[in-house]
Amino acid sequence: MPARTRLDVPVLTLLQALWPLFALIVGGYLLRRWDFPGEAFWPAAERLNYFILFPALLFSSLATAPLDNPALPRLAVAVFLGLGIGWAALLLARRLLHWPAARFGAISQGILRFNTYLGLAAIGSLHGQDGLAMAALMLALMVPTVNLMSVWALTAERGVSLRGLLLPVAKNPLILACVAGALFNLSGLGLVGGSDRLLNLLAVASLPLGLLCVGAALRPQELAGEVPALAWNCALRLLAMPALALAVARLLGLPAMESAILVLFFALPTAPTAYVLTRQLGGDSHLMAGIITLQTLLAAGSLLLVLRVVAG
Template sequence: MYRVTSLLLALWPLFALIIAGYILRLREFPNEAFWPGAERINYFVLFPALLFSSLATAPLDNPALPRLAAAVLLALGLAWVVLLIMKRLRGWSAARFGAFAQGTLRFNTYLGLAAVGSLFGQDGLAMAALMLALMVPTVNVMSVWALTAERGVSARGLLLPIAKNPLIVACVTGALINLSGLGLPGGTDRLLGLLAAASLPLGLLCVGAALKPKELGGEIPALGWNSALRLLAVPLLAFAVAHLLQLPAMETTIIVLFFALPTAPTAYVLTRQLGGDSHLMAGIITLQTLLAAASLPLVLTLLER
């Protein structure tokens, strides 16, 4: 009972910020132009600072890292195979398959790191940043391919967005600084810490501001099964893989948590850019984010038993 209470105490402020973001945008406060600018400064400055500083000081000699990397890639690979089989059986177009694939594979990074930080502190954030270094590029490649499968995409078209992604650049440079032994001297750690501290609260407010309840109509069955797949079935798969590879308790919880997160709001932007079903994608993002307030505590509570 104590663990459940601690879990709820760690998670409810995160969803309170999401709701606050939705209400603020609904009330047009401070104004409509604020939210796109807030998202950009977080995506290009504040959030990369968090990932860079976390990886620059992460314990890369952790003996569980190879198994954690294997678990992440194996779980993503198995989920991808299931999606490809479903596409073949259901005959989905790339426009719909891209939305379903992102709804199943992508994850809300802001919510994930905020939850890990609340549960495990800096040690958990470092481990989560290492996971992101693997998951972000892999999921981005899968998402782009899913949305462009019918018309084809070149290797350049797949890899260039990854090479330009500020989150991936931050992960790679942070890891290189770590391996070089340079550290973060001269107050650099403090500067990055200040930037990082602003990232997660602002990110969660932006998640709430991006919710589109009006997009929930018309696709209820599709939204329902995709949300159940993402929020319940995929974390169960991640737990099975973590158990198979005998990951330690903290690493197991973190990988299950990331596979239990609702999909990323940025999936809507990518879907629109690549000609996918943006109405379906907006509904998936909104419903999963709302349902995650109940499913995430449930999954993590069951994990502790």
Template sequence: MAELLLLLWPIVALIALGVWLKRSTWLDSGFWPAAERLNYFILFPALLVHSLANAPLAQAAPWQLLGVLLSVLLPAAALLWAWRWRYQVAAAQFGPQVQGLLRFNTYIGLALAGGLFGASGLAVAALLLALLVPMVNVLSVLALLSDRRWQARAVLWPLLRNPLIVACLLGLALNISGLGLPLGSEALLKFLAAASLPLGLLCVGAALQWQGLRGAWRGLLGNSLLRLLLMPALALTVANLWGLPAQSAAIVLLFFALPTAPTAYVLTTQLQGDARLMAGLITLQTLLAIVSLGLWLAWIGSRVAPAVS
């Protein structure tokens, strides 16, 4: 337990440092949008390509992993849509609720997966992202556009331009083709990848918006508890039913226990959703996850014997 807390507290500390840096005058206000763009378009894709290109995909049980993810996401999405139609929830509020329940903070997830299981954990996590990122983005866009006439371009074009999806596809292609990362590109990507997670965690702290916590407490708290407690329990149950290897099952549990993604705020704003609700969900889930992730990490440590680095 003590070792797992030692793994979690530096992540929390980086997020807290991001909060302080954003509120102080030490950095110019233009730093954070530039840092987020740098990480989103260059550093984080480099980490995904580097992790996937040489990942032992067979050991990660990709088809089982895909089955688990579909078995969790599709019923959850169906229940969300049934709730939406039953209570006539507008798309502006429905979109944030869907993203709050289904999206996840990749920076925290990769930092924990790598800390728990090293390079093999990062490989499984990268494969999970390659499968999960397109799914949750499609569901998020559909939810935000659910009051409008559906158009294929409105859903597909943002996905085709998504640098994380492109990086996942490129990494998988390099892996499957056997090319790997030739001509010194592995060293370059490793340097870029090393900067991604600390910068990403600082940006998570900077992106927290405290004003979003005012009002609508029932919706914020209900969505957050479902995300941080029910979804990981469901994911763990499904992973065990599918017979997923212990390490892969632990990483699936971990990613479904993460708070929602800060980038959900950007998508919500672009598609005219309730940005205040989305900001509240991001902030509250990130704060509550400090406790809930500690509990889930303790559970993982009691059953999977993680190799904490």
């Protein structure tokens, strides 16, 4: 088992890495509120990023990542152990509190899903290209898993076939990009003839546009009502889940960077795309919008706290 090492990151470094990311989120919110460049821009920008730019980032990261990295098996154990404990606790709570699927789906996504745009931007700022390569490996494990959990949670009451469960996952462009990047990596072909530059240009555009879209999607008006549910959901996602990840990392003896990236993914606010999935599958979209908005706002402080604890 690898020895755990200390990752010494000063508070100033964390602040310098995080504040530009949240500045972009605030900028996106203000631009949409001021109706610039127009209401039609934001749905189109989200689709462009979700289907083209962000998959290009994931593909290029996995196409060049060292898939024989000895960290992969222990990362897989850490990811599935952390998500498994969280999922088991949610299932127990649903049984005890008798949540309907519409509510359970929103609550589950609030606790298990994560904002990949914010996560990769933060990891790139703190750990550079090595961190992004490791994060891409972790995303290849986490994205399909949390998507399966989310679909099942939203459809648990009415039942769902295996095809109905797997189809939304199989059509997810982020999952397809991860699979394609890994297969391309294993083929040994390599990114040649300027293709690496093309993918890099697309990838560079993805994260800032994604963060602007996160801000544009915030719905402060959805915070009315459901205050207790919003409060404890945010506490579980932003504080309890990273504490669980840190416990798993120490149990497995993960090295410093692996521990930091694992905890960061478990500390991120939930994904804005959770709102779309919730509406498509008949979940409680009002609760989901409130969870996304409040978690994103609170994450500006909670991420700094969590990362400082890990670094120290």
